[in-house]
Amino acid sequence: MAPEPTSTPVETRVRLKDGGYAVLTLADVAVAALHTPEDDKYDVLAVVGGKNVPALVLVRNALKGRDPWNTNVAEMALHDLGFSILVRRRFDNDTGEPVRLTREQINNSSL
Numbered sequence: 001m002a003p004e005p006t007s008t009p010v011e012t013r014v015r016l017k018d019g020g021y022a023v024l025t026l027a028d029v030a031v032a033a034l035h036t037p038e039d040d041k042y043d044v045l046a047v048v049g050g051k052n053v054p055a056l057v058l059v060r061n062a063l064k065g066r067d068p069w070n071t072n073v074a075e076m077a078l079h080d081l082g083f084s085i086l087v088r089r090r091f092d093n094d095t096g097e098p099v100r101l102t103r104e105q106i107n108n109s110s111l
Helices: 025-034 053-063 071-080 103-107
Strands: 010-013 019-023 045-047 051-054 083-086
Touching: 010 071, 019 025, 019 053, 025 045, 025 053, 045 053, 045 071, 051 053, 053 071, 071 083
Parallel strands: none
Antiparallel strands: 010 019, 045 051, 045 083
């Protein structure tokens, strides 16, 4: 028997900063990408229509201004919808080693 074809979902749920949830659709992301400029100051980018757009800003625009819980939630939602994600890795200028944040630094960070 032939395997069932797999397909990308057309929508996914996103946790919001206010504690609620919203539905993020593939169509909403596509429309938001038209109006979301590329911005290289962000570390997590989504590849949409040949553009590298900030994942957090893209999801916020697709949700019509509602904020996703954090960047990871935005990244995972876009990944669920089939978009490629690019993550910039920071390196220490002195040692050349990848930067590793402590749990305290991660917990005290925002964006």
